Amino acid sequence: MYVIMVYDVDVARVSRVLKVARRYLTWIQNSVLEGELTGASFKAPQKELDRVVNLNEDSVIFYILDSKQYIRRELLGIQKGGEKWVF
Numbered sequence: 791m792y793v794i795m796v797y798d799v800d801v802a803r804v805s806r807v808l809k810v811a812r813r814y815l816t817w818i819q820n821s822v823l824e825g826e827l828t829g830a831s832f833k834a835p836q837k838e839l840d841r842v843v844n845l846n847e848d849s850v851i852f853y854i855l856d857s858k859q860y861i862r863r864e865l866l867g868i869q870k871g872g873e874k875w876v877f
């Protein structure tokens with residue numbers, strides 16, 4: 791499945807949330823990551839993030855798509871993240 795994760799967390803927890811999320815997904819821009827995960831591997835970041843975020847103050851949203859096939863992304867402005875190119 792293809793997962794898009796967006797988050798809005800207290801500034802004190804931003805770096806920890808990003809560190810966990812980047813182990814599983816690709817950073818796209820501030821507070822947005824995406825990537826392909828299996829059903830089983832999707833549980834791991836959820837469990838780790840559950841220990842980092844404050845459920846009374848923070849928000850993490852996962853958009854889950856069955857396939858990357860139907861996603862079309864259009865960029866307006868500069869690209870901030872994504873896969874790094876190695877030459």
